[in-house]
Every structure is written in C-alpha cells, then in structure tokens.
Amino acid sequence: MSAPDGDGSFRSGFACFVGRPNAGKSTLTNALVGTKVAITSSRPQTTRTVVRGIVHRPDGQLVLVDTPGLHRPRTLLGERLNDLVLSTWSEVDVVAVCFPADERIGPGDRFIVNELTKVRRTIxxxxxxxxDLVTPERLAEHLLAIAELGRATDTEWAEIVPVSATGGEQVDLLADLLLALLPEGPALYPDGELTDTPEEAIVADLVREAALEGVRDELPHSIAVVVEEMRLRPDRPEDKPLLDVHANVFVERESQKGIIIGHKGSRLREIGSAARGQIEAMLGTPVYLDLRVKVAKDWQRDPRQLRRLGF
Incomplete structure (x- = not known):
C-alpha cells in the first residue's frame, strides 16, 4: 500500500483535534476521512467518546483522534470528559487546536492552550x-490573534492553517501538513478501514445525534444512548438482510422523557426515522430500530450510573 512520498518514506501516526465545545472538530474529522465517523450537531458537547478516523494515503496513514470539547466541568461527567482529553494529548504525535473563525479568541481558548503547554513533547x-463564515479581513485578524495567543502562552505552533470543513477548502492541505509531522513507520490499520470505533458505539452516537436536534437547550447534556442489542434477523434470506437494533435513550428526569417522546410519540418517531436513515447509510443494511426512553435520575453526577452508561 505504500507508494512513498518525495523523500521515499511512509509516515504513520496519531493526530488529535481539540478545542472548545462546538469548534468544528468532528466536522473536520469527517471531512478528512471522507465519511461520517464522528457525530456533529449545532449543540456544544456532542462528542463524548474518543473516535478514531483513519485517512489512507499512498505516502502515509493519518489516524485522527476526535475528543470531547475541553471545558470547565460542572458535573462528574464533565470531569471525566476533561480527563479523557488530557490523557489523549500525551499519547498522540500531533495536537491540532481548533479556533472557530466566527468567534473571537476568548478565555476558553486560553484555558485550553495553557493546559496544552503541560504536554511538552507533542507537536x-x-x-x-x-x-467560510467570515470575510477575508476577519480571517486575517483571527490568524493574527492565534499567533499572538501562541506567543502569550509560550506555545510554538508548527503550523497555523485556515480551513473550511463544510466547504472542503484547504482540507487536503491540512492532511498534507499533519502527515508531514508524523514519524516514519508502517501502516497501523488495514487498507480500507475508516474507524476502529465499535459499530454499536457509532449507532448509539447516531441515535443521540438525532435526539439532540431541535430539543430544548438544557437537554443535550442529559441524553445518553445505550445499544442493548444489535443483530441480523435470523429468518431473513441473505439477499434481503434486516438488522435489528434495540436501544435505550436515557434522560435524567421524567419531564425530559416527555420532551423526547413528544405528543403521542411524534418526536420519538422523528428521532427514530432520522437515526435509522443514518445507520442504514453507514452500515449499508436495512435497519429495524426500536427505541425506548428511560429515566436514569441525575446520571451525570452519579458514579454508578455513569459506569452503567459507559463513562
């Protein structure tokens, strides 16, 4: 698989996107991989698990680690998500910090870059x-502000790269730059493999993504999804498979359960329809999706419930 680059070497390694919640990390991961491996949402804190997306190239293999947004935690779940980010940073070859061009650099960005200075060896x-959301003048200001933040925090940026993941602008350039910073080495994953995240975890994320759209602002942090069972229906002919997926959508309060279910189940049907379409597109198999909504009281603050829900 290794038609080498100009200097005759094949490079492979891990790069990690970090940034404030909703900085565009998951969208960028999906754009680089070329398919959906990380869920995206207009809601902050969509990502809760580390997702690996794998970029295969003739001159190397770039493994992208997508992490939750680093933030000042208010719950035990928040603390655990932050611990996950910090442990990931020290294990990858390159950390890429995302600064959305449509927002000014603020205290949250400084907090992240200051935390990153503790990780010495990582590029x-x-x-x-x-x-794509700003004028060229605003982008120029933003790039200068990023450079200044590096100076102020004694952080040496190996590169400062402007990209639009939705527009596809400079995404290939970013892949080139990240790959060039990786060590020489063989491919880490088989050709054609796009992620090492278990299918059940991706399906749970797709259901949660569908549940996040259009709900009240206080709900995103309160939704967790667990796939209880996922298997091909045994009595189907091989040319007409059907995948049975049974999943529970957990919320923290009875009132939230009503919001997710909606009037006479209308909202839950919308969630199921949207999620089913995404799961079928990802797995290439027709899906029967059975969703149940359950209350796990104050699960974000309860260590026992967090373990049960996979955190």
Missing part, C-alpha cells in the same frame, strides 16, 4: 475552522 498545530 502543536493551530487550525482556524469555519473560515
């Missing part, structure tokens, strides 16, 4: 995301 890259 740091700055990525200006969502460049």
């Amino acid at each position: 740091k890259v700055a990525v200006a995301t969502k460049t």
Whole structure:
C-alpha cells in the first residue's frame, strides 16, 4: 500500500483535534476521512467518546483522534470528559487546536492552550475552522490573534492553517501538513478501514445525534444512548438482510422523557426515522430500530450510573 512520498518514506501516526465545545472538530474529522465517523450537531458537547478516523494515503496513514470539547466541568461527567482529553494529548504525535473563525479568541481558548503547554513533547498545530463564515479581513485578524495567543502562552505552533470543513477548502492541505509531522513507520490499520470505533458505539452516537436536534437547550447534556442489542434477523434470506437494533435513550428526569417522546410519540418517531436513515447509510443494511426512553435520575453526577452508561 505504500507508494512513498518525495523523500521515499511512509509516515504513520496519531493526530488529535481539540478545542472548545462546538469548534468544528468532528466536522473536520469527517471531512478528512471522507465519511461520517464522528457525530456533529449545532449543540456544544456532542462528542463524548474518543473516535478514531483513519485517512489512507499512498505516502502515509493519518489516524485522527476526535475528543470531547475541553471545558470547565460542572458535573462528574464533565470531569471525566476533561480527563479523557488530557490523557489523549500525551499519547498522540500531533495536537491540532481548533479556533472557530466566527468567534473571537476568548478565555476558553486560553484555558485550553495553557493546559496544552503541560504536554511538552507533542507537536502543536493551530487550525482556524469555519473560515467560510467570515470575510477575508476577519480571517486575517483571527490568524493574527492565534499567533499572538501562541506567543502569550509560550506555545510554538508548527503550523497555523485556515480551513473550511463544510466547504472542503484547504482540507487536503491540512492532511498534507499533519502527515508531514508524523514519524516514519508502517501502516497501523488495514487498507480500507475508516474507524476502529465499535459499530454499536457509532449507532448509539447516531441515535443521540438525532435526539439532540431541535430539543430544548438544557437537554443535550442529559441524553445518553445505550445499544442493548444489535443483530441480523435470523429468518431473513441473505439477499434481503434486516438488522435489528434495540436501544435505550436515557434522560435524567421524567419531564425530559416527555420532551423526547413528544405528543403521542411524534418526536420519538422523528428521532427514530432520522437515526435509522443514518445507520442504514453507514452500515449499508436495512435497519429495524426500536427505541425506548428511560429515566436514569441525575446520571451525570452519579458514579454508578455513569459506569452503567459507559463513562
């Protein structure tokens, strides 16, 4: 698989996107991989697990680690998500910090970059995301502000790269730059494999993504999804398979259960329909999706419930 690059070497390794919640990290991961491996949403804190997306190239293999947004935690779940981010940073070859161009650099960005200075050996890259949402003048200001933040925090940026993941602008350039920063080495994953995240985890994320759309602002942090069972229906002919997926959508309060279910089940049917379409597109198999909504009282603050829900 290794037609080498100009200097005759094949490079492979891990790069990690970090940034404030909703900085465009998952959208960028999906754009680089070329397919959906990380869920995206207009809601902050969509990502809760580390997702690996794998970019295969003739000159190397770039493994992208997508992490939850680093934030000042208010719950035990928040603390655990932050611990996950910090442990990931020290294990990858390159950390790429995402700064959305449509927002000014603020205390949250400084907090992240200051935390990143504790990780000495990892190469740091700055990525200006969502460049399609701003004027060239505003983008120029943003790039200068990123450079200044590096100086102020004694952080050496190996590169500062503006990209638009939705528009596809400079995504290939970013892949080139990240790959060039990786060590020489053989491919880490088989050709054609796009993620090492278990299918059940991706299906749970797709259901949660569908549940997040259009609900009240306080709900996103309160929704967790667990796939209880996922298997091909045994009595179907091989040319007409059907995948049975049974999943529970957990919320923290009875009132939230009503919001997710909706009037006479209308909202839950919408969630099921949207999620089923995404799961079928990802797995290439018709799906029967059975969703149940359950209450796990204050699960974000309860260690026992967090374990049960996979955190």
